[in-house]
Amino acid sequence: MERTNKMNVNLNIQAVEGDLFYFYSNWQANQKNKIHKATCSFCCYGTGRNLQNAPNRGENGVWIGPFSTLALCRNYVEERLNIPNPPECTVCL
Ligand SMILES: [Zn+2]
Numbered sequence: 001m002e003r004t005n006k007m008n009v010n011l012n013i014q015a016v017e018g019d020l021f022y023f024y025s026n027w028q029a030n031q032k033n034k035i036h037k038a039t040c041s042f043c044c045y046g047t048g049r050n051l052q053n054a055p056n057r058g059e060n061g062v063w064i065g066p067f068s069t070l071a072l073c074r075n076y077v078e079e080r081l082n083i084p085n086p087p088e089c090t091v092c093l
Pocket of ligand 1: 035036037040041042043089090091092093
């Protein structure tokens with residue numbers, strides 16, 4: 001399939017929406033399952049680190065979000081993913 005015609009997505013949405021929150025669900029490394037701010041260097045608006053070196057997105061885990069508030073994010077993780085008291089990133093939260 002032709003893939004040169006990628007959509008040019010503007011990820012600079014913080015100016016409009018303020019802080020946003022994501023949960024990283026990683027099934028290879030449980031200790032990585034944490035809530036992050038969108039602007040965290042680990043999260044980077046749900047694209048994660050190493051943008052150039054991520055040919056297998058979804059292989060180890062996925063980013064879930066954005067959520068408008070930390071409470072909404074926590075509620076989703078607890079209610080929908082059945083993870084009580086989801087840990088928060090110690091770098092950004
Ligand atoms: Zn973080």
